[in-house]
Amino acid sequence: MSEASRLREERMKSRDDQERRTEGAEALLDLHESAENPEPEDITEMLHDRQDAGCQTDLTMDDIERMEDVLKQTTTELGDLRTKALDTQFSQESFQKNEDKTKFYTGLPNFLVLMQVFQLCEPYITAGHLSVLSKFEQVILVLLRLRLNLPLKDLAFRFNVSYSTVSRVWHKLIGILHERLEFLIEWPERDVLQATMPMAFRQAFGCRVAVIVDCFEVFIERPSNLLARAQTWSNYKHHHTVKFLIGVAPQGYVSYISPAWGGRVSDKQITEESDLLKNLLPGDIVLADRGFNVGDSVGFYCASLQIPAFTKGKRQLSAYEVEQTRKIANVRIHVERVIGLVRRKYQILQSRAMPIEHMATKPGESLSLIDKIGVICCALSNLSESIVPLE
Template sequence: MQPADNPQSEDISGNGTLDYQGYADAGCQTELTMDDIEKMEDVLRQNTTELGDLRTKALDTQFNQESFEKNEEKTKFYTGLPNFLVLIQMFELCEPYITCGPMSVLSKFEQLVLVLLRLRLNLPLKDLAFRFKISVPTASRVWHKIIDILHARLEFQIEWPERHVLQATMPMGFRQSFGRRVAVIIDCFEVFIERPSNLLAQAQTWSNYKHHHIVKFLIGIAPQGYVTYISCAWGGRVSDKQITIESGLLKNLLPGDVVLADRGFNIGDIVGFYCASVQIPAFTKGRKQLSAYEVAETRKIANLRIHVERVIGLVRRKYQILQSRAMPIENMATKSGEALALMDKIGVICCVLSNLSESVVPLE
């Protein structure tokens, strides 16, 4: 068979090599047009963008530090904190006390987030176990361990302010009504609990007003709108007056201080022992109507006292564990060697976390 006639590959050098001079000006041949190439580049860019979006969505379903750092809305929704900076500062405060062994499934940050999720959304432990891909006993151990750490490391944030600090930042509404004398606004809020099996506990926690077994917290806020006092949990049968007297809140009062309270806090005589006074709305009991002066004073007190109810509402909305319809009764028990029950620690932590957000009280 004769070789194909191809003059460009003909041996013309005389030494057995081929002369490829004929290929010097040849270009790369393709059937694709420039429009086709541009379309392929567009598809490549689109795929790259979609991969980035998928990665972002994948991070949204995770609870590691990176996923919160890149999503402020996620931080607000799952923790109730205003931004990631506050979250990471709180984590750095607690991180040295959180253990994370070589066999740990969760990082230290994820352990903290697990607890914040439960406080924020009142999620059951089984739900948390599914979300974090751990067992229910592991979720329970993390919950109890981190709650203790949060309480120990954050409790200092609930502090009764010095008088000069209160007076220097007193909101205008309080100054116009009471000068700079208001030290605290007090009220109680309730948390529903399971029905205790013990008959005495049933009697102590039953509330005829709520028709349910409850525990009550006494809360005090500064005129600036931040929680400055939170009591331990008391049985629902105890009166607001008794909690106020026995909780120790009144020991913080100084001569000349004014306490704002609701009608249920008939504590004027006790507050008087501290050379302070209490302002409560006037009663109509036994009378047909209030005088014009009493109406004006009642309106003035009510307009300022409402701030404590706003703060309570904020804490309960932010941390829905306080809205539980049946808080486990074991959370009310105090463990051996500890002074506080789990419920007491939860109340403190929720108030601290709420204090880290912007106040609901306008300063002007």
């Protein structure tokens, strides 16, 4: 036999062996599948074979029923644990054990302060059969929206409730929080103000500074009413806004917050028509920016206004004006820091389009929802440590 014939015979034999192995593997696979999924006739034969084999068990029907009851109970308990695990995301216990979670979701310094706020509001919150959310969860829901500016739909998913429930809780709790927390924004008594005056203010103006005033604006949706559009259009922001007048004590906490005005109003008008000036006493100093040209109105209360000097109509400022402007700028920066802190901490005030319905005043009420939101955010901010150094 030649070498070529021998090699050809070996290849044929190898191919035949491979085919036989493939057929054997397919036969084993078919047998395995038929064992896992027997035909009805095969099942009947198997049952007959087992009955013929006389297999017996020591379990009675009562034992089997008891095992089924235990299985059902275990399944129910697992379901309850899964539900509780989801529900504890915003439970009181979860915040108590995590200070960072409290700071992130509420903006408050710690859990103790959060509980003080909750206890102030708790008697006025309905729960139980009237709401699927606990009282604590309702407070957290509102604080979450103030803190992170979350849409109502997002909160509905987070708390596993309907959109209408979230909307109802939001509008109800805003009124309660405003009523219970507005006392935290208080004009200080003069003796307390002077005794705790920070050193930066003492060195610049003695103990006479009563308040630093400024305004900030919040973007809103474009109103459909033409008059409302005109009143809310801000030439400074080039957007429809509402404007708040804020007064900050030298110690670094908010001592006054006005209701919201249309963004078109001037700083001078909102100051003169608000109640802030009524708190002034003879000898007080009010610090403000250049836009607050309200020296005559402040002087009506025997107080004085300090604003940076103007260069309009002058070649340059005098040495005295430069020094006074420097003093004002050094201490006025604190009001900018406080306003920035409030808006960063409660991002609803940084909304790009506050819903227009928040501007409406309900029948029988004097404040709109945006007015209450401004008060609540400033009041909650006052519960944190001041950013103005005392020394």
